[in-house]
Amino acid sequence: MTDLPADLPGELEARADASAGRSTPWRTGLRRFRRHTVAVVSVGYLLLVVAAAVFAPTLSGYDPNAVDLEHVREAPSAAHWLGTDPTGRDVFSRLLHAARVSLGVGLAAAGLAVVFGTLLGGLAGLLGRWVDSVVMRLADVFLSFPTVVVTVVVAGILGPSVPTMIIAIGLFQWPVCGRIVRGVTLSLREQEYLLAARAAGAGSFWLMTRHIVPAALPPISVAATLAVAQAIGLESTLSFLGLGVQPPTPSWGNMLTDAQSLTVIAGQPWLWLAPGIAVALTVLAVNFIGDGLRDAVDPRQS
């Protein structure tokens, strides 16, 4: 579940204009990305989700936590676009507010993974020798442990909480980014400008922040996008199990927790279909964007 298939429509066109001269790398990348239709559509969808999350209070019209016992389990209607849940809360409003939580947790966890990954991957590549082998062995080990199970264990011992979940996701998703940064660092290490910087007395910190990270930024951005997709999916899974975001705060995952009874699945599909589709489409969109970015950043890497 870590990496994603690379080839999608657009790759060929992206390759074709790789030779189009006279443009900055950013502009070339943007043009290649725009050829990737699915990714562009995904960006549009994601902007919509972000807007929904930002303007949730104005758009929804209902307080997401307002209990209304006179209107429980109502089917979708003009008053409640996506119906109401067992305590009469407006599902549409909860869906919009959940977008804030789910995107927020996803971004935070992925950010943590990228920071860990860049730091450890950069150190491994820069210092080499035993540091490199230890970090890379650790990467293998961390990657082989399923984040869901790790979080079950940690939440079981420390109690479920959002910070626990974010740290668990960040800790166990860093190797994807770590390997990429290490690879870039290794190829940069012997470059003359890096040797020059070193000769001028630059320390590891300077080399990392001034030379390695900027050079590795394009591949890092791809890894970061894929990490966000992964993190949003994990958040929803963990919250669904009751180990992440705790009610009454809505998240796409915990909105589906109520759907664990057969009567709800059969009789009130609006309670679980909407949040489920929201997570699935969002994760798909972010993954498509990651794919498009990969082609834009480096069309050969596929």
Added chain:
Amino acid sequence: MGAYLARRLMTNVLVFFLITIAIFWLVHKTPGDPIAMRIPPDQLNSGTAEYIAQRRHELGLDRPIVVQYWFWLVNAVQGDLGYSLLNGRPVTELLAERIGPTVELMLVGLLISLLIAFPLGILAARRRNSAWDYGTAVVSLGSVSIPVFFVALIGIYLFSLKLQLLPASGISDPTNPGLLDTLSHLVLPAVILGFANSGTYLRYVRSSMITELNADYVRTAEAKGASPRRVVVRHALRNSLIPVLTVIATNMGQLLGGAVVIEQVFAWPGMGQLAVSSVFQQDYSVIVGFALLVAILVLLSNLLADVLYTLVDPRVRLR
């Protein structure tokens, strides 16, 4: 080869010790006193401070933490994982009766995911950049993107509730036992677990097949007049199995993660369901036992990946 495997074995043992330290440290950080929790509430009020102190001493809880860790580790390695705080049964026994259903679900799920991944992966590799290729790319992206619990809910909605074809929960129906009953309970969870994992394998089968199909020996075989089918099955597929086998072994943890979620949705009586319910009942000893078992399982799979790698690929054996 022997030296290589011995080094890997050492690393795995070391990692296992680090994991036990991490688990012990986490448990040590919990606010609850495991001894106080084992005393019935009515006895807690009747001057049991001495009793608690005595029990703490007996269990070594007044010793330095390093000694406590050592006691705990020695017991755990010998299979003594303590007792469930909830019903007092030995943790080893609880886990032992749950491991079978989980392994069953995982193996059948793995089989199904390979049945999806191999044909589609080979197809995509042979017709690169065709509609087939893009189609399989969408399948694999969907498989890794759509959360498994949502697929499970849709599966239950369609096949259990609307079509009434398959049971929605449990591993068997005691009133109607038999092979058909077992299979009907297994189909939905296993297929969904299989789909959720197929994307990862599909991607590796495809890229590995592409590498092999471009190799010189494939051109030789084609030049000799071997049929396309023979070239794929006898030549390219064999060699492309090497990286795929390794991925299957290292992906065991992710497979288990998916199984944990599916067990929860389908009320499948496996380890995952036990672990998740233990979380809500704060049954620490069961969770710790589960954690150790998972660690062993994942590390053994990693080791298996290394062994497979050396066995199948003669180039590694020379190292």
